[in-house]
Amino acid sequence: EGENPSYLSDPWLGLHGWYLGTSTCNEWQRIQSFQARPDDLLICTYPKAGTTWIQEIVDMIQQDGDLEKCKRAPVHHRHPFIEWARPPQPSGVEQAEAMPSPRTLKTHLPVKLLPPSFWEQKCKFLYVARNAKDCMVSYYHFQRMSKVVPDPGPWHEYFEMFMAGKVGWGPWHDHVKGWWKVKDMHCVLFLFYEDMKKDPKCEIQKVAQFLGKNLDQELLEKIVYHTSFDVMKDNPMANRSGIPVSIMDQSISPFMRKGTVGDWKNHFTVAQNERFEDDYEKKMAGTNLTFCMEL
Numbered sequence: 001e002g003e004n005p006s007y008l009s010d011p012w013l014g015l016h017g018w019y020l021g022t023s024t025c026n027e028w029q030r031i032q033s034f035q036a037r038p039d040d041l042l043i044c045t046y047p048k049a050g051t052t053w054i055q056e057i058v059d060m061i062q063q064d065g066d067l068e069k070c071k072r073a074p075v076h077h078r079h080p081f082i083e084w085a086r087p088p089q090p091s092g093v094e095q096a097e098a099m100p101s102p103r104t105l106k107t108h109l110p111v112k113l114l115p116p117s118f119w120e121q122k123c124k125f126l127y128v129a130r131n132a133k134d135c136m137v138s139y140y141h142f143q144r145m146s147k148v149v150p151d152p153g154p155w156h157e158y159f160e161m162f163m164a165g166k167v168g169w170g171p172w173h174d175h176v177k178g179w180w181k182v183k184d185m186h187c188v189l190f191l192f193y194e195d196m197k198k199d200p201k202c203e204i205q206k207v208a209q210f211l212g213k214n215l216d217q218e219l220l221e222k223i224v225y226h227t228s229f230d231v232m233k234d235n236p237m238a239n240r241s242g243i244p245v246s247i248m249d250q251s252i253s254p255f256m257r258k259g260t261v262g263d264w265k266n267h268f269t270v271a272q273n274e275r276f277e278d279d280y281e282k283k284m285a286g287t288n289l290t291f292c293m294e295l
């Protein structure tokens, strides 16, 4: 026990009504005073909504499809994760500060907790949302294999914790509603994981346009292929295979697990689904945000 680094099984901690990793809470002042730059692009997601996927898409667009350039580092190192703080590794803030502009950064923070400088600098935000049920299932399996987050316990307990928002980065509902609400007031491209599965070409073209690029058919098809689940699953720069087993045990559950829409049906009992839907209806009342739960 004593020899484990402090970031292993980092418990979630309440902060301003949301849950975050303890080590993130410990760095909170530095994270809040983060200085954004006007040409920053911030990739924003609730955990397990397809962050790695959109990161690879963005990078391939920015590198004009140059695969060698995209292999310069594992995807989780290409874009600093601003609220990441796991001493003695350099924090996300430090990594971002050391990065030349234009920067592409990553966050899971909800609107309310985002460092204010991002709004002041009028940055571009790329938000990817994924339906709550699939996020829950994916998060559960991630917590089983990742040793830096709490053990999820049995599924039926995890189900209750997720519904109550007692997981890292807080309640899914407030996260998506918050970003949906600001999308017309700021420069936000709001995408859905399910649309990306259904029509990757169309969604990738939207991202390119948002980044001010126009992709010809050939390049577009190349990006669609290299960012497909099967190809990313075998790409060591995307599949986290370089992370030691002591941090992520992919024999328990691979990071690139299934990459589908509707896997919740293999996990939710009928009773859980009813409970979830009742609660969902209440929490999502008053928003016109709708999700596709199966393809």
Ligand code: A3P
Pocket: 045, 046, 047, 048, 049, 050, 051, 052, 053, 134, 137, 138, 139, 141, 227, 228, 229, 230, 232, 255, 256, 257, 258, 259, 260, 263
């Ligand atoms: P599953 O656990 O449902 O398979 P994040 O990157 O935000 O942590 O999200 C991880 C989820 O996105 C995992 O979901 C993972 O399999 C899925 N994913 C990663 N790359 C993908 C891709 N190219 N296409 C579809 N899903 C992908």
